[in-house]
Amino acid sequence: xxxxxxxxxxxxxxxxxxxxxxxxxxxxxxxxxxxxxxxxxxxxxxxxxxxxxxxxxxxxxxxxxxxxxxxxxxxxxxxxxxxxxxxxxxxxxxxxxxxxxxxxxxxxxxxxxxxxxxxxxxxxxxxxxxxxxxxxxxxxxxxxxxxxxxxxxxxxxxxxxxx
Amino acid sequence: xxxxxxxxxxxxxxxxxxxxxxxxxxxxxxxxxxxxxxxxxxxxxxxxxxxxxxxxxxxxxxxxxxxxxxxxxxxxxxxxxxxxxxxxxxxxxxxxxxxxxxxxxxxxxxxxxxxxxxxxxxxxxxxxxxxxxxxxxxxxxxxxxxxxxxxxxxxxxxxxxxxxxxxxxxxxxxxxxxxxxxxxxxxxxxxxxxxxxxxxxxxxxxxxxxxxxxxxxxxxxxxxxxxxxxxxxxxxxxxxxxxxxxxxxxxxxxxxxxxxxxxxxxxxxxxxxxxxxxxxxxxxxxxxxxxxxxxxxxxxxxxxxxxxxxxxxxxxxxxxxxxxxxxxxxxxxxxxxxxxxxxxxxxxxxxxxxxxxxxxxxxxxxxxxxxxxxxxxxxxxxxxxxxxxxxxxxxxxxxxxxxxxxxxxxxxxxxxxxxxxxxxxxxxxxxxxxxxxxxxxxxxxxxxxxxxxxxxxxxxxxxxxxxxxxxxxxxxxxxxxxxxxxxxxxxxxxxxxxxxxxxxxxxxxxxxxxxxxxxxxxxxxxxxxxxxxxxxxxxxxxxxxxxxxxxxxxxxxxxxxxxxxxxxxxx
Ligand SMILES: Cc1ncc(C[n+]2csc(CCOP(=O)(O)OP(=O)(O)O)c2C)c(N)n1
Numbered sequence: 001x002x003x004x005x006x007x008x009x010x011x012x013x014x015x016x017x018x019x020x021x022x023x024x025x026x027x028x029x030x031x032x033x034x035x036x037x038x039x040x041x042x043x044x045x046x047x048x049x050x051x052x053x054x055x056x057x058x059x060x061x062x063x064x065x066x067x068x069x070x071x072x073x074x075x076x077x078x079x080x081x082x083x084x085x086x087x088x089x090x091x092x093x094x095x096x097x098x099x100x101x102x103x104x105x106x107x108x109x110x111x112x113x114x115x116x117x118x119x120x121x122x123x124x125x126x127x128x129x130x131x132x133x134x135x136x137x138x139x140x141x142x143x144x145x146x147x148x149x150x151x152x153x154x155x156x157x158x159x160x161x162x163x
Numbered sequence: 164x165x166x167x168x169x170x171x172x173x174x175x176x177x178x179x180x181x182x183x184x185x186x187x188x189x190x191x192x193x194x195x196x197x198x199x200x201x202x203x204x205x206x207x208x209x210x211x212x213x214x215x216x217x218x219x220x221x222x223x224x225x226x227x228x229x230x231x232x233x234x235x236x237x238x239x240x241x242x243x244x245x246x247x248x249x250x251x252x253x254x255x256x257x258x259x260x261x262x263x264x265x266x267x268x269x270x271x272x273x274x275x276x277x278x279x280x281x282x283x284x285x286x287x288x289x290x291x292x293x294x295x296x297x298x299x300x301x302x303x304x305x306x307x308x309x310x311x312x313x314x315x316x317x318x319x320x321x322x323x324x325x326x327x328x329x330x331x332x333x334x335x336x337x338x339x340x341x342x343x344x345x346x347x348x349x350x351x352x353x354x355x356x357x358x359x360x361x362x363x364x365x366x367x368x369x370x371x372x373x374x375x376x377x378x379x380x381x382x383x384x385x386x387x388x389x390x391x392x393x394x395x396x397x398x399x400x401x402x403x404x405x406x407x408x409x410x411x412x413x414x415x416x417x418x419x420x421x422x423x424x425x426x427x428x429x430x431x432x433x434x435x436x437x438x439x440x441x442x443x444x445x446x447x448x449x450x451x452x453x454x455x456x457x458x459x460x461x462x463x464x465x466x467x468x469x470x471x472x473x474x475x476x477x478x479x480x481x482x483x484x485x486x487x488x489x490x491x492x493x494x495x496x497x498x499x500x501x502x503x504x505x506x507x508x509x510x511x512x513x514x515x516x517x518x519x520x521x522x523x524x525x526x527x528x529x530x531x532x533x534x535x536x537x538x539x540x541x542x543x544x545x546x547x548x549x550x551x552x553x554x555x556x557x558x559x560x561x562x563x564x565x566x567x568x569x570x571x572x573x574x575x576x577x578x579x580x581x582x583x584x585x586x587x588x589x590x591x592x593x594x595x596x597x598x599x600x601x602x603x604x605x606x607x608x609x610x611x612x613x614x615x616x617x618x619x620x621x622x623x624x625x626x627x628x629x630x631x632x633x634x635x636x637x638x639x640x641x642x643x644x645x646x647x648x649x650x651x652x653x654x655x656x657x658x659x660x661x662x663x664x665x666x667x668x669x670x671x672x673x674x675x676x677x678x679x680x681x682x683x684x685x686x687x688x689x690x691x692x693x694x695x696x697x698x699x700x701x702x703x704x705x706x707x708x709x710x711x712x713x714x715x716x717x718x719x720x721x722x723x724x725x726x727x728x729x730x731x732x733x734x
Contacts, residue, residue: 011341012340012341016278016279016282019279019282020282023282023283024283027283057468060468061465061468061469064464064465064469065465067341067464067465068463068465069341070286070287070307070339070341070342071339071341072341073340073341074341
């Protein structure tokens with residue numbers, strides 16, 4: 001069965017590594033749904049969190065192929081039940097009148113967003129959370145007219161002390 | 164010491180005695196260092212042949228092959244060979260010139276992003292951007308190229324890095340924490356596998372190139388004889404067991420031997436070692452080993468479960484794992500059913516001897532390959548190109564030692580054979596080397612006759628000349644309604660005159676017996692020679708059409724015993 005899987009990849013922080021990893025997905029016919037990259041707890045190592053749409057066999061193959069890259073140190077799949085997944089999203093939403101503005105600000109509270117910019121006819125919100133939560137907010141805000149969305153894609157880490 | 168001198172020194176520290184290359188703008192400083200150095204350099208006549216020669220060198224010797232080209236077009240000319248080495252797990256290090264570091268990214272003259280271009284087809288790559296790192300990068304490149312599942316490594320070497328002075332020459336270890344191939348097998352898995360083997364009535368071994376790479380041929384022989392499993396091989400596995408032996412059923416697959424193809428699917432246990440279940444080997448994968456279990460041993464975990472589901476995976480170097488098996492099986496009493504199966508297939512192999520003795524004009528390819536086979540010593544290295552002649556060679560030629568049959572398997576690169584034979588000859592001066600080429604593939608690289616002549620390499624070049632792109636012509640005839648699109652090569656050139664124009668003896672072969680005679684004499688005289696062998700254009704090798712099960716062989720073999728048919732091999 002095909003579904004989204006989240007994999008966390010610890011890599012050497014060197015030029016070209018991102019290209020190697022993403023190139024591998026393309027070459028082997030796997031679709032990257034999202035990707036985040038940043039530094040990790042270890043100096044000179046970066047962590048990539050990639051969401052890939054695959055069946056179990058494909059997932060196995062992707063993990064093994066990733067492991068073959070010399071610059072890849074560790075590959076783990078994050079089980080949704082035992083990991084925390086968060087994404088950041090900036091949404092610029094139209095607020096044509098005072099009513100709209102009030103309503104949007106109410107959602108802001110419910111969804112625990114931050115307002116990061118306000119102008120005459122728009123508000124920019126910053127929301128952090130599970131991608132599902134962000135999707136829900138976007139759905140609500142669509143009624144007002146969304147001018148812009150910028151999402152980071154989810155990053156994730158396992159719960160508890162496990163690696 | 165400058166960077167150019169440093170890299171040469173580092174290469175020699177890795178045991179390199181010869182490199183294959185072609186100079187150009189961004190490697191002039193390196194060639195300048197080479198001018199005073201004792202490292203042997205073979206000047207090929209096209210960079211693609213430098214990399215194929217490095218591959219042939221590596222495959223024949225088991226060492227890492229090295230090639231060198233300038234930046235831009237020189238580097239891109241290496242790509243086919245790098246891809247070929249990647250597919251066939253051949254350890255090579257390709258050194259490419261590069262424009263100066265501060266010019267990179269500016270579309271400087273002869274700049275090409277060779278690291279980026281080659282990324283999907285290399286095991287790893289380095290760009291040298293500090294002088295003192297040169298010795299360490301060379302060491303790390305060789306380590307990566309030759310360990311685990313071997314493969315190509317690219318070192319991109321900017322011009323200024325060749326010219327600059329090192330502050331000190333020191334080889335430090337480059338840590339690659341992400342690189343630690345699993346070489347030892349898991350004993351628990353081996354024990355589980357032994358249980359399956361004990362129960363198996365019809366075990367069979369599929370041996371791939373991994374046996375040859377790891378030098379596991381002797382252990383394999385012992386293992387097969389102990390458990391009474393006949394051995395079939397992939398194209399890359401030719402030479403993994405002595406093919407003169409009865410239990411060695413020969414190559415399996417699209418152009419596999421009839422006894423191998425017709426019986427493998429009767430097996431209740433396939434033990435696959437150092438192979439990757441390529442479609443050319445298995446035929447329709449869903450119908451491969453329908454009623455059997457599969458044990459898969461490979462050093463590359465990604466190969467296990469990639470093309471076929473297996474029952475017992477064992478990750479490790481073939482030599483280590485087979486030693487573990489043989490240790491487990493010291494007092495092994497083979498299953499009586501297995502003995503019956505083993506003896507049955509041995510007899511079948513003898514019975515289904517192929518006819519090779521024809522008296523036709525033009526010659527039959529079977530006759531020619533048989534004559535080549537008869538003229539070989541066990542030390543002779545046969546290197547083939549890609550096409551029908553390659554499959555005839557793989558089918559009709561018995562190879563008895565590892566590293567004596569070299570061919571482009573995974574990528575199927577026309578133009579590989581002749582330059583790879585040059586590399587093999589350079590690596591193994593004392594062994595006769597025969598290149599078996601088609602007329603099409605030879606013409607892709609014929610300029611290397613100059614290399615053969617210049618370095619006085621006593622290479623035996625055979626061209627199975629059918630004036631067709633034979634392999635494609637066969638497919639068009641059998642599978643595309645005889646619509647013979649663009650596969651006729653006309654009558655040019657005269658290969659004998661071509662050879663002579665390079666100062667190499669050439670001879671036209673038209674009669675049975677001549678091939679053998681000429682080759683034997685050439686081996687004795689230790690002289691380069693080109694044999695242009697006139698063969699039948701319409702003599703096809705039976706095949707398993709793509710997408711069919713491996714026992715569905717299209718076309719009939721002529722057996723020595725004329726009463727036999729293909730189907731009898733299944734009985
Ligand atoms: C570089 C490259 N181009 C094209 C092919 C496709 N191809 C495979 S075999 C073949 C025909 C080879 O003809 P020839 O060298 O005359 O050998 P023959 O098959 O006649 O023995 C071709 C065109 C290939 N394998 N490699």
